[in-house]
Amino acid sequence: MDISHLRENYTQAGLDRDTLDENPFSQFDLWFKQAQEAQLPEPNALSLATASADGIPSLRTVLLKYVSEEGFVFFTNYSSNKSREISENPNVAMMFPWISLERQVIVRGRVEKISKTDSLRYFTSRPHGSQLGAWVSHQSSVITGRKVLEMKLAEMKRKFSEGKVPLPDFWGGYRVVPEKIEFWQGRPSRLHDRFLYTRQQDNQWHIERLAP
Numbered sequence: 001m002d003i004s005h006l007r008e009n010y011t012q013a014g015l016d017r018d019t020l021d022e023n024p025f026s027q028f029d030l031w032f033k034q035a036q037e038a039q040l041p042e043p044n045a046l047s048l049a050t051a052s053a054d055g056i057p058s059l060r061t062v063l064l065k066y067v068s069e070e071g072f073v074f075f076t077n078y079s080s081n082k083s084r085e086i087s088e089n090p091n092v093a094m095m096f097p098w099i100s101l102e103r104q105v106i107v108r109g110r111v112e113k114i115s116k117t118d119s120l121r122y123f124t125s126r127p128h129g130s131q132l133g134a135w136v137s138h139q140s141s142v143i144t145g146r147k148v149l150e151m152k153l154a155e156m157k158r159k160f161s162e163g164k165v166p167l168p169d170f171w172g173g174y175r176v177v178p179e180k181i182e183f184w185q186g187r188p189s190r191l192h193d194r195f196l197y198t199r200q201q202d203n204q205w206h207i208e209r210l211a212p
Contacts, residue, residue, distance in 0.1 A: 010102040010186025015193035017209060024181040024197040024205055025069050028105060031183070032067075035098050047095045048074070053088035064096075065122060071177040072107060073114060075122060077139035078170045086111045092176060102186030109178035119172035124164070131165040132156045182210070 021027040035043035044064040051057045058081060066073040072094065076082060086092065090112070096105040123131065136152045143149065160166075178199065185193040192212035197205045 008102075008186075009188050010192070011188055012102045013185055014187060015183060015185035015195060017195065017207065020183070020195055020207060022205065022207070023069075024178070024183075025067065027183060027197075028067065028181070031098070031103065031105065035096075035101060035103075038101055040098060040100060043096075043098065045096075046072075046074075047097065048082065049093040049095075050082050050085040051089050051091070052085050058082065058085060065173070071109065071175040073173050073175045075119070075171070075173045077134070077137065078172060079141075080139035082140075083174075086174065094176060104182075104184040106182040106184065107176060107178045108180045109176050111174050111176055114173040114175050116167070116172065120167045122173060123167045123171070128165065132160065134168050134171045135160075135165070187212070 021030065032043060042063070045061055046064055047059055048062050049057055049059050060082065062074045062076065062082075064072055064074055090110045092109065092111050094107045096103075098104065123134070126134075132153060135156045136149055156165075180199070181197045183195050183197075187193055190212060194210040194212060196208050196210050198208070200206055
């Protein structure tokens with residue numbers, strides 16, 4: 001299959017150093033709100049890249065749930081492949097692919113677990129079905145068929161038929177603490193605008209323009 005003819009000329013917007021916020025989290029907040037206003041599907045979806053101790057990479061999509069000056073937070077099963085790789089190698093990369101806006105945000109940093117209290121706060125805000133789902137799936141493990149999940153869900157419905165669904169001890173949040181954040185804006189003739197924020201030792205951010 002030859003798809004070399006597929007191409008777009010990016011013309012929607014530009015990105016200038018003078019208009020960038022000095023704080024990357026403020027710049028991210030601006031772009032995220034614009035992605036919401038543009039009604040992008042799942043604007044909080046991001047590609048998360050991890051690697052094992054021997055450097056073999058993995059990639060998957062997760063959903064951002066919180067962002068603050070401390071970092072970017074997502075939730076998962078602590079026995080999943082991604083969690084095992086994070087325990088071996090806490091260095092990760094993540095990307096928000098806002099393609100219809102001709103934009104990307106790329107984050108590189110280290111991962112840390114958030115507190116159980118913060119995980120519980122988010123867990124209790126989830127729909128009941130999602131709470132049960134966290135108990136049902138031993139994420140990334142091999143199963144014989146969907147029937148296994150359906151039987152386990154029925155079991156959890158019976159088990160937690162009265163009262164609240166408790167937080168599983170194998171489920172919770174991670175925070176990506178960024179060292180570098182890149183804002184990428186598509187431009188004509190592939191001369192894209194790219195600006196990289198790099199965290200300094202004093203927690204200030206140094207901004208540089210990158211060649212496209």
